[in-house]
Amino acid sequence: MQYSDNELISEIRKRNRNAFEILIRQYSKPIYYLIYNILNVCGTKEDIEECVSDIFLEIWQKINQFDAGRGSFRTWILMLAKYKALAYKRKLSALAVDDIEDYQLEDSRDVEQQVIEREAQEKLTETINTFNALDKELFIRRYYLGESIHELMRSLGLSRSAVDNRLLRSRKTIKEVLSHERKTNKEYHTKLGQ
């Protein structure tokens, strides 16, 4: 059974435990991958699973704090996940986190919501697929999972400028694709109007 994010939020607010299970089934992979990248140096598979399960409990407990006006449900979940992972990391490594500023997370309340058509989304995904393996991983981890530049540098063994340059190159490509899509759409709608 698959729920939309809105259905999941609504059912979890009603304390429907079936929705809790569906939430876990739908979101385990992205959360696990994010946590894996943060904890894999200092934690075991068991630690990662404990952390992921704690995150789901936190989502259940804090569901009323989710504000759709501030960003998507997925963004909110990934933000919670990162905070929890950092707490685990502190505990597991018994070291202070290097620089908490590096992990500052942003919601999108001051960013204009950009809803793009399914066709354009598919085009965008195709474009991401044309990136080389390293650029693709960097891009997804940075913009989908919201990992910090510092974390990416550390886990992929890249310099700051290498990470920045690769991300910049990817952003430029995406910008071109989106500009082209918008132009094509505009021409299409103009033709329809004639």
Add this chain to the structure above:
Amino acid sequence: MKEKQIRNIIQSLDSDLLDKELDALMGEIDVDVDSILTKAQSKLEQEHKKMKKIRLVPIVAAIVCVMIGTTVVYADEISDFLKSFFGKSTVYSTVVDGTAYYLETPVDLDSGGQLYAVMFTQSDLELVIDADFSDISVAIGDGKEYEPDGYSRGPNGAEFGFYGLTPVQDIVVTLDGKPHSIHLTQAAAAVDNGNIIPAEPNPIDWIHMGYKRTDNGVQIFTSLADGDLKLQMIGSPVKREVKATFNNQTNSCGSNHSPTQPIAGYDKDGNVYEYVYEENPLAWPVTRFESNAPAGKEITLEIPGIIVGYGKIFTKFNIDIPLVGEENHPNKEIDLGLQKMVLQSIVRTSATTAELKFTLNTGERKEVSINDTSIDSADVLGGELLWKDDLCTMTVTFDEGLTQAELMVGWPSFLVSGDWVFIIK
């Protein structure tokens, strides 16, 4: 194009698109969703139970004293029904044994944030604090400082549990070295003015149930004749299936219980009203239910069952592990107080695994069925248990040379199908 814009666009993509890419990136990383599910559900369950199972002998003795004292005074004047609720107090959304104190309204802390809730009962002191701090201790006037025994995150802030303390009305909560004196309010006795209204007559005479009408629903009161038996949940589970695991290598355990079915009420016109657990409860088991049933109407509320449990070990015994491919039949009866079960068979399924089958509910109480119970063994590496209807299947893993193991059975929980009816006027 700025980072924020890109992030916003990527985050707004439909889930299925980038999840495929994520799958490809994850490559060899194995995500055991079932294991995460079991762990998360177990944590959710533990949150709800909040270690209510911990009961100390001196505390139980104190409760008995309270009950005896009160009984002498009122014995001639009140019914057996009301007597069964003496010594109980209502705190937030639950009912507890003995005298209890609580924080009526949140208190602003000098350091910022709030002390959101405090519940000090005979079994534990629980604090809910919505503030940033790194160190907490509590003083209760006995010259000692207590550190928390339990911690979790709740919807209203950080939750801390302190166990084995005697309830007092004034406490000092010290956060990062700064003391805060807190005066608590004594919780109302469940039987404050004799207004618990009994459920309709029911053949189960070892459980008394009643209700009080609240502003937007009802509070259900339960009194169990066996003082060791505790209410765990009001309502019957949606599915008669419980999965549990234990792992002696990681020293972890978990279980996955079904939620309870909604409780329904009916008026004389046949309209149905759902009664749901009070939202954001501060204490468990939740006994307050909210409903949109009209205040002026008589409602027939039906509670098909409740879940109760014991917090103690019932038995320990040794089992022989057969040779690979062989099976033995211990036919060992296990008495769990309210119900019985029988260890029927043990099959060695491989050099390092065996499967045990238990037939459940072999005792005489037809209205009681075993929900689950802890079955553990320090001699094995770990185990999984599936409780379904009248059967429990247990799979254990162990070192190859194991020939005998000691099983420990305890902490059982039971569904009592009493079909209680309440006429709410």
